[in-house]
Amino acid sequence: MLHAPLFQDLVTGLDATERHVILDLGAASTAMLALLGRSRCRVEIADLAHFGGIIQLNSTEPGPELATAAKSLLPNRLSDEAIDCVFCWDLPNYLTLDSLSALMDAIARRARPGAFAHALIFYAERDMKEYPGRFVPTPDGELIDHSTPSPAIAAPRYSPEELGKSMGGFVIDRARLLSNGMQEFLFRLES
Amino acid sequence: MFERSKKDDNTVESQDANRAETGKAFGSLRSKVTGGGDAAVIGRSIQINGDLRGNEDLRIEGDVSGTVELKNSALTIGKEGKVKADVYAKSIAVDGETKGDLYATERVSVHVNARVQGNIISPMVSIEEGAHFKGSIEMDPAAVEKVLGKTAASGADKRVTENKSGNVADTKAAPKKPAQEASTNLSPPAGNA
Numbered sequence: 001m002l003h004a005p006l007f008q009d010l011v012t013g014l015d016a017t018e019r020h021v022i023l024d025l026g027a028a029s030t031a032m033l034a035l036l037g038r039s040r041c042r043v044e045i046a047d048l049a050h051f052g053g054i055i056q057l058n059s060t061e062p063g064p065e066l067a068t069a070a071k072s073l074l075p076n077r078l079s080d081e082a083i084d085c086v087f088c089w090d091l092p093n094y095l096t097l098d099s100l101s102a103l104m105d106a107i108a109r110r111a112r113p114g115a116f117a118h119a120l121i122f123y124a125e126r127d128m129k130e131y132p133g134r135f136v137p138t139p140d141g142e143l144i145d146h147s148t149p150s151p152a153i154a155a156p157r158y159s160p161e162e163l164g165k166s167m168g169g170f171v172i173d174r175a176r177l178l179s180n181g182m183q184e185f186l187f188r189l190e191s
Numbered sequence: 192m193f194e195r196s197k198k199d200d201n202t203v204e205s206q207d208a209n210r211a212e213t214g215k216a217f218g219s220l221r222s223k224v225t226g227g228g229d230a231a232v233i234g235r236s237i238q239i240n241g242d243l244r245g246n247e248d249l250r251i252e253g254d255v256s257g258t259v260e261l262k263n264s265a266l267t268i269g270k271e272g273k274v275k276a277d278v279y280a281k282s283i284a285v286d287g288e289t290k291g292d293l294y295a296t297e298r299v300s301v302h303v304n305a306r307v308q309g310n311i312i313s314p315m316v317s318i319e320e321g322a323h324f325k326g327s328i329e330m331d332p333a334a335v336e337k338v339l340g341k342t343a344a345s346g347a348d349k350r351v352t353e354n355k356s357g358n359v360a361d362t363k364a365a366p367k368k369p370a371q372e373a374s375t376n377l378s379p380p381a382g383n384a
Contacts, residue, residue: 019331028301028324030317040331050323051308075326078292078310136320146320 001142006176006186007118008141010085014039021081023074023107026089031136044075044083048091049132057099070102074110082112088119090133090182093156097166104168113191117170121163122155124181129153160185235271243276251287262296270304283313285322292326296339312338 014020020041024032027047036043048054053073060066086107092100104117120135122128130150135143163185164172170187178184230248233239237253248265251272259266259278266280272287282297285305293299293307298315301307301322309326314335316328329335 019334028318028322028328029320033316033318033328033330037330040333042327042329042331042334044327045324047323047325051325076310078312078327078329 001138001144002135002178002180004120004143004176004178004184006174006184007087007137007143010116010118010186011035011137012141014041014085016040019081020084023083023086023110025087025091026132027134029134029136031138032087035137035139035141042078042081044077046073046075048073049094054091054094054099054132057103058094058096060099062098062102066098066102067105070099070106073103074106077110082115083107083110084112084115086111086115086117088117089135090120090122090128092119092158092163093122093128094132097158097162101166101168104166104170106168108168108170108189111189113189115170115189116173117167117187117189119163119185119187120178121158121183121185122181123157123177123183126155126157127152128155163187230265230267233272268305277309294339314339 014036016039018040020036020039021044022036022041023044023046025046025048027050028045033043046053051073056069056073057066060069095103107117120133129147130153131147133145133147136146137143158166160172160175167187170189172185173188174186176184230250231245232250233253233255235252239253239255239257241257242260243255243257244260246261246263248267249261250267250269251259251274252269253271254273254275256275259274259276259280261280263281265282265284266278267284268274268287268289270286274287274289275291276289277291277294278289279294281295282299283293283295284300284302285293285307286302288306290308292310292312295311295313297313298317299311299313301311301316301318301324303319303321304323305319306323307326308324311326311328312335313329314332316330318324329338
């Protein structure tokens with residue numbers, strides 16, 4: 001069980017009387033839907049890891065093609081409502097900074113000013129699993145990683161400065177060092 | 192089961208330009224689409240390109256492209272099923288693959304190992320761990336009701352059109368995709384979408 005206070009604040013703090021548009025870059029999970037379903041929201045799920053998004057982004061040269069690739073990875077929109085909140089999980093660790101920048105640029109164009117983005121960044125540990133985690137929340141907003149064991153690879157250990165330049169206009173709002181050595185970030189989209 | 196006669200509510204209509212090919216397809220359907228038990232079944236060797244409509248439960252194990260409309264019935268997309276269509280049904284269960292939007296007045300269930308790309312609009316949605324989904328899920332009951340209400344109204348309009356024109360394959364009468372209608376009824380974007 002991983003206590004991620006910024007995540008917990010974010011999901012448990014959603015105003016049930018207001019409508020929210022949530023973008024989840026990870027895989028769909030019944031637990032996450034149940035948690036978000038307490039408020040009036042639309043959830044957009046990209047599942048970047050499964051649908052080849054990470055490989056596609058990292059193998060595309062920076063420039064217009066990368067921007068197009070990033071845009072294509074986001075789900076088709078049911079309406080033009082702006083995104084209020086983005087859950088990146090640990091996916092930024094698996095993207096180059098150019099890929100991350102292109103992806104977050106594409107997301108920022110769909111998001112409202114002041115929108116939040118949450119991410120988990122490998123910080124204290126030098127290694128990370130070969131594949132992204134599959135984080136599932138409990139009803140209280142704690143996190144459980146359901147990912148299968150995989151070989152370790154070197155973690156990029158992106159610094160706050162690097163992330164600050166690569167989040168498409170999302171700036172660091174708050175950060176916490178978690179018990180598992182990951183750094184939890186909450187970004188806010190500047191107006 | 193699936194007959195082209197309009198006396199039967201269960202119709203499979205194709206928009207294929209090549210009617211000869213369509214005829215062959217229906218010939219194949221008559222022999223291979225069977226209605227054993229509670230649901231009709233489109234077998235794994237069947238390919239349908241066009242509009243599929245009916246009023247009884249259906250299981251798809253073959254390939255279907257176009258539109259699937261079973262508004263008062265349950266649709267199951269089996270493990271072998273591949274559907275590239277917007278789907279309208281009372282309930283939708285997915286074990287196979289779909290590309291397109293899923294509209295269900297009761298529930299949508301995406302089972303383990305299913306692959307779904309598209310939007311889901313239903314009052315009840317379940318996605319099992321291990322299922323693969325890319326798209327959006329409307330979880331605001333008011334928004335779901337509005338979208339499905341519009342969809343139902345669109346279907347009613349279509350039925351009227353069918354009665355007047357006597358042509359169930361009229362593509363102009365196809366159900367409107369309610370995305371734009373939904374967007375006009377939902378909260379306006381607050382930012383720079």
